[in-house]
Amino acid sequence: LYIGAFLIVVSASIFVSFPGTSGISKSMLISILMIVFLSTGLWFHTMPRIKNAGIAFTAIGALLIPITGLGWYNFVFKYTDISFGLVWLVTSLVGSYAYIVLARYFKSVFYSYVTSFSALSFFLAFVNIQSLQNDFYVLGAILSSIVLLSASIYLKKNKKDEAIFF
16 A cells, blocks of 8 residues: 555656646646545545555645645746746645644644645745745755744643644
């Protein structure tokens, strides 16, 4: 099951990077694939006999979020005035929100790590939007670590349930 999950994510990445058919149809297809994996994973998680499959399907859907954002940029927004940085920023925000919700639902450390990468991605996208020099990407990484560390300290100090996830 897990090798198959890995192969699905890799094949979606290859699909997004391969030029060929219509842009909007490819973007819609990868978006539908992501939503189907997320929703069926959450549905399967409620069934005791296939709970592990639900966890795997949800993880596949969650890992398809950044690939979906990249697909929308490559196939649709690249040919408009919308910058790559803006699509990257929005994808990072959507991903962060989804990962936080999934971390709270599954109570899994995996989604905490993915949320951390998404926070890093958000700060790097913000640097990209500002058209700053490449040296500022390091500052973005430092800022993301400070924000994550501050959130962790705050949540642990206040003894919230969310403290488990950071």
